[in-house]
Amino acid sequence: MEVKETVIRLMTRLAIEHKAVNFSQGFTDEAPVYDMVWSGVAAMLGGTEEGVRRLDSMTLREILDAQGRAGSNSLDLTLKELLEGVRNPRDQLNQYSFPFGIPELRHAIADYTEAFYGHRPDPEEQITVVLGASEGLAVSYRSLLEPGDAVAVMQPYHELYPSQAEIFGFVPRFVTLREDRDAGTWRLDRDEVRSVVSDPRVRAFVVNTPHNPTGKVLGNEDLSFIADMCRTYDLFAITDEIYEHITFDGHRHSYLAGFEGMADRTLVVNSISKTGRSTGWRIGWVISPPERTRRLRAVHDNLVVQAPTPLQKGAVSLLRRERTFFEGIAEGYRRKRDLLLGGLRDAGFVASPPEGAYYLFADYRDVPALAGMSPTDAAMHLIKEVGVATVPGDNFYATGNEGDRYLRFAFCRSMETIEAGLGRLRERL
Numbered sequence: 464m465e466v467k468e469t470v471i472r473l474m475t476r477l478a479i480e481h482k483a484v485n486f487s488q489g490f491t492d493e494a495p496v497y498d499m500v501w502s503g504v505a506a507m508l509g510g511t512e513e514g515v516r517r518l519d520s521m522t523l524r525e526i527l528d529a530q531g532r533a534g535s536n537s538l539d540l541t542l543k544e545l546l547e548g549v550r551n552p553r554d555q556l557n558q559y560s561f562p563f564g565i566p567e568l569r570h571a572i573a574d575y576t577e578a579f580y581g582h583r584p585d586p587e588e589q590i591t592v593v594l595g596a597s598e599g600l601a602v603s604y605r606s607l608l609e610p611g612d613a614v615a616v617m618q619p620y621h622e623l624y625p626s627q628a629e630i631f632g633f634v635p636r637f638v639t640l641r642e643d644r645d646a647g648t649w650r651l652d653r654d655e656v657r658s659v660v661s662d663p664r665v666r667a668f669v670v671n672t673p674h675n676p677t678g679k680v681l682g683n684e685d686l687s688f689i690a691d692m693c694r695t696y697d698l699f700a701i702t703d704e705i706y707e708h709i710t711f712d713g714h715r716h717s718y719l720a721g722f723e724g725m726a727d728r729t730l731v732v733n734s735i736s737k738t739g740r741s742t743g744w745r746i747g748w749v750i751s752p753p754e755r756t757r758r759l760r761a762v763h764d765n766l767v768v769q770a771p772t773p774l775q776k777g778a779v780s781l782l783r784r785e786r787t788f789f790e791g792i793a794e795g796y797r798r799k800r801d802l803l804l805g806g807l808r809d810a811g812f813v814a815s816p817p818e819g820a821y822y823l824f825a826d827y828r829d830v831p832a833l834a835g836m837s838p839t840d841a842a843m844h845l846i847k848e849v850g851v852a853t854v855p856g857d858n859f860y861a862t863g864n865e866g867d868r869y870l871r872f873a874f875c876r877s878m879e880t881i882e883a884g885l886g887r888l889r890e891r892l
């Protein structure tokens with residue numbers, strides 16, 4: 464199998480080249496959560512637990528006094544010069560730490576999971592800190608499956624799922640979400656699910672909810688069905704829950720591992736990428752049944768050793784934030800969704816309102832300038848002629864031709880960026 468650059472990242476490269484408004488890759492252009500950033504910075508500069516505590520409470524007066532600069536031209540010092548003076552000459556927090564995650568972060572993950580889903584995973588036996596959900600998926604795959612095994616993947620999909628499966632020599636099998644235009648939602652094709660998961664080679668089911676790219680939030684009925692399939696056919700579930708806090712219009716994220724009989728067959732993959740607006744930090748985690756953890760950690764340790772120590776400290780601060788912070792995340796995205804949805808509909812796109820996550824999967828066939836084009840041609844036209852970058856819909860499908868009508872728009876950008884993109888659509892499309 465040829466391992467290629469992902470199309471999503473390719474579209475981002477083209478967006479830069481053509482100075483297009485980038486609706487392609489799922490990362491924000493807004494600042495990450497400050498508490499998290501500060502804790503990462505404090506870990507890097509403070510160097511030790513004691514040093515971090517000192518920095519957390521240090522005032523400007525204390526810094527200047529300590530540097531013998533009080534009263535001098537200290538107001539002209541740059542922040543960089545000032546902070547150099549508070550650096551700890553001793554260090555621990557920029558060095559290797561536990562391969563499977565600093566204890567403080569694993570405890571924070573356990574508390575956070577309990578607070579939202581009522582299940583407390585054991586930090587010693589069940590939680591492994593990894594490099595984002597991407598590595599979380601890789602180590603989950605490799606710890607559960609052997610080459611030649613098959614894995615059920617929801618389609619349309621994040622290209623990570625089938626690509627990683629192929630890198631490891633697994634066979635991806637696809638179960639399709641189909642748009643129900645009249646109901647304005649997406650539905651899992653249950654007959655297809657039954658037929659795929661009853662194949663004895665299928666050993667795991669990757670479940671992504673809230674879903675990228677359709678915005679579908681699987682409800683309890685769908686998840687009960689999936690749980691039933693996993694129990695009946697003795698499958699593992701690997702859940703990708705990174706959009707857990709981004710749900711709209713009364714939809715709520717449910718935790719598949721909490722369904723009957725699922726705790727010992729579910730690997731939960733999560734990360735701070737979306738919740739902390741910090742896709743570049745590469746901090747994630749996997750919650751695994753205890754008997755699966757040893758192998759998972761061994762794969763992780765051998766491949767990457769560990770996630771960055773100081774950024775794990777930042778993740779602790781994020782996950783320990785008050786509940787209202789997490790509950791408030793969706794509202795900002797809802798406004799962005801509504802803005803983009805309205806603008807795209809005005810331009811002739813047809814789309815069911817996303818129930819969660821931050822993507823709009825829009826049918827472009829009724830947009831006069833794009834009608835009759837393949838998704839790649841439509842996306843190239845939008846980048847080159849209109850100055851708006853999207854991702855071609857067929858990139859999210861392996862079988863059938865249902866993707867040929869869609870383009871994916873990410874609405875995780877600032878309102879101004881979204882307005883700018885819509886302005887270009889209005890003027891140039």
Ligand SMILES: Cc1ncc(COP(=O)(O)O)c(C=O)c1O
Nearest residue numbers: 489595596597621675734736747
């Ligand atoms: C569904 C899904 N899973 C995983 C990822 C990658 O997440 P991470 O940055 O935590 O590796 C993304 C990124 O957009 C995604 O949309």
